[in-house]
Amino acid sequence: MVSFAAEPIIRLGFFSITNSLLDALLVDAILVGLILMLRKRLSLMPGKFQVIIETVIQEFYNITYSVAGENAPKIFPYFMSFFIFILFANWSGLIPGVSAVGLKEHGQIVPFFRAATSDFNVTLGLSILSVLITHFLSLNKLGFKEYITRYFSLNPLNLYIGLLELIGEFTKIISLSFRLFGNIFAGEVVIGTISAMFALLLPLPFLLLEVIVGLVQALVFAMLTMAFMAVLMTPHAEEVKEEVIES
Amino acid sequence: MGFLKDLGFDPVLLGAQVLNFLIIYYLLKRFLYKPVMDMIKSREDKIAEGLKQAEESRTTLEKTLEEEKKILQKAEIQAQKIIEDAKEQALDASRQIDENAKQEADRIILAAREKIEQESRDTEARLTQKISLIASDMVAKSLEGLISEKEQKQILEKTLHNIKNVN
Numbered sequence: 001m002v003s004f005a006a007e008p009i010i011r012l013g014f015f016s017i018t019n020s021l022l023d024a025l026l027v028d029a030i031l032v033g034l035i036l037m038l039r040k041r042l043s044l045m046p047g048k049f050q051v052i053i054e055t056v057i058q059e060f061y062n063i064t065y066s067v068a069g070e071n072a073p074k075i076f077p078y079f080m081s082f083f084i085f086i087l088f089a090n091w092s093g094l095i096p097g098v099s100a101v102g103l104k105e106h107g108q109i110v111p112f113f114r115a116a117t118s119d120f121n122v123t124l125g126l127s128i129l130s131v132l133i134t135h136f137l138s139l140n141k142l143g144f145k146e147y148i149t150r151y152f153s154l155n156p157l158n159l160y161i162g163l164l165e166l167i168g169e170f171t172k173i174i175s176l177s178f179r180l181f182g183n184i185f186a187g188e189v190v191i192g193t194i195s196a197m198f199a200l201l202l203p204l205p206f207l208l209l210e211v212i213v214g215l216v217q218a219l220v221f222a223m224l225t226m227a228f229m230a231v232l233m234t235p236h237a238e239e240v241k242e243e244v245i246e247s
Numbered sequence: 248m249g250f251l252k253d254l255g256f257d258p259v260l261l262g263a264q265v266l267n268f269l270i271i272y273y274l275l276k277r278f279l280y281k282p283v284m285d286m287i288k289s290r291e292d293k294i295a296e297g298l299k300q301a302e303e304s305r306t307t308l309e310k311t312l313e314e315e316k317k318i319l320q321k322a323e324i325q326a327q328k329i330i331e332d333a334k335e336q337a338l339d340a341s342r343q344i345d346e347n348a349k350q351e352a353d354r355i356i357l358a359a360r361e362k363i364e365q366e367s368r369d370t371e372a373r374l375t376q377k378i379s380l381i382a383s384d385m386v387a388k389s390l391e392g393l394i395s396e397k398e399q400k401q402i403l404e405k406t407l408h409n410i411k412n413v414n
Contacts, residue, residue: 005255015259024267031271035278042282044290057283077280081272116264120254125265181254 006119007110009103019111020119027088027116068230071141075229078133082126083222089116090184090214094207117184120177127177130225131169138232150236172228176221183217379407
């Protein structure tokens, strides 16, 4: 049975290296491997691998530019990094055998690797980071005065709206982290249960479903982060003007 | 916050995961996005440069063709002029040759006429001399024995003088 908390594999005093952390390190290793492989082959006349990577990066940059406009160069690295890391973390739990190899504790197998995003610490950490980076970029772009007027104003109505905006920032963390954690953890539980019932062929459709879920969840997290960044980097007055024009 | 504990919340682990993400973010940004974007940009620049050069080459080709056309037109006009000049010169030369030939013919005719007249005069003079000689011989033979030799000579000279005056 998959537990909510990630299981510790190695204990170093107060710090435990859990299977989700090991999985995150595995994802890092895969990504570093891909980076090294690409850097080795990078040339003006691209090969198939370079074409795929360039197309993906270019398309994601175009999406960022269509949403964020001139802020795209600053937002794009975060958007892309969240997407790549979460995608690989989601899919890492689907590698056949990954959750079957581990330590035997109390008659149960504790796997060495567990999809990093099925650990609440990872999704919460990524969500907090996403919101913090969003505010850092906003502060950097708008300046302190413009940034703070979004939340605090002498006008009572604006102050009330600002308060709601402030609450909204915390709900962003909750919604981002729980959505990702819930989807991936549920997927792990479903696959674990189905595999326990009948391990041959039956889990295959669920694995395929989880591949799609992993992709969609990575996209949702990254796109929302990008949209939040684009919104908070736009001056409040411009935002209101756009809304008036649209209406 | 008990539910967070149930979900396995661990601030240290959370910090480690955040740090892990920040490291991978830095690596991706520094060694993946930047080189790839730079490569795409450099390729775009190269393509733009190639297109620009192609456009320049096309413009140069068009200019060259235009110039070639102009040169050909100019050459055609010049050739036409040269042909016309040559025709004109040929006509002049022909006229000159005709005139020269005519003059030469006139000169030759005149010279021939003069020569004929000269020869005619010479023949006449020789003939007169011969007739005079015959006449003097005839006079001398007819008067032989009738008059003295001195009278004969005087008569002969007078006759010859008369003949000459007649001529």
